[in-house]
Amino acid sequence: MGWKAAEKLIRHWKILRGDNVMIIRRKDNGETGVIKRVIHSLHRLIVEGKNLKHIKQGQGREGGIFTVEAPIHASNVEVLDRVTGKPCKVWIRYLEDGIKVRVSRGIGASGSLIPRPEILKTRTTPRPTVPSLAELQ
Template identity: 35%
Template sequence: MRIKKGDKVKVITGAYKGTIGEVKQAFPKEDKVIVEGVNMVKKHLKPTQANPDGGIIEKEAKIHVSNVMLYDEKAKAASRVSMQIKEDKEGNKVKVRVFKKSGKEVGGKK
């Protein structure tokens, strides 16, 4: 899975198609992610000592990773991602994620 917590993604299918949000949590074993503001569900809470009123809250549910694409903010487009091996400053080989459309590294800190 090439999508990690903190990445900007664009939903490419489903009821929230076209929505851009940040990944709040990733579940690599399940191939699912939780995206901010996407796949909102209502959860009914029983009254407890901590929350004596109970009530209904709205929260994000998991969405399959195949329904989202990484979003390149500089190119303003969603893009597929490839993995490349590059050398860092110390000469160590590291894997980096690269946008297929623009060729830029994901994160773009360099």
Template identity: 40%
Template sequence: MGAKIKKGDLVEVISGPSQERGGYKGKQGRVIEVLSDTDRVVVEGVNYVTKHARVGQSDRGTREGGIETVEAPIHVSNVAVVDPETKKPTRVGFRVEEVEKDGKKKTVRVRFAKKSGKDLA
């Protein structure tokens, strides 16, 4: 079975508090990492958390540590792939296509963006 959301996809957050209320709903970003074991994705610019790193020294003698903000994972059900044509969130489907490679025909499953509707906007 193919994955509906992959690394590098443009996704939009479809649940949670709106941006006016300090949330990320409606914000779009690229998928940095997919954590398939926990069904979560890390999206660029979404779900920032503050991490406190212990102050230490690197090999060159520079001090590292302090407070840094990083993206935390968000559950895959809270994001939807953005349709490249309409720029709105959409569902993802699979269709079987025949691809010719090195003179041989092969049937493969190809991802495609379904028609983006109002139910996901």
């Protein structure tokens, strides 16, 4: 898959933090995990406990072997279908009452709804506080 095709695929993000995904390429091929972080600007994801890399001693770090989770390109993972447990494509559909939902689609997919992960209800960074008018005076 060329870069333009991959960029077109991820123009509208359908993969969210907290989704169960399967890695379909690279050294962790076939392994599953939960998305820990999404880096939109680089089109990359960090999957919990996968794509581990060693880092060397550096400024502010002691010597030794440390493993960190390296980012994976978004085109190298697919969301797992909840019913069949197989990797599938994610499509956006609207229900009759106008609610936007994610639906599994592709070979081995059941066509079931993929709910938004519960972890999205909690924020990773706190919202900035805006001072009230009374505090400014």
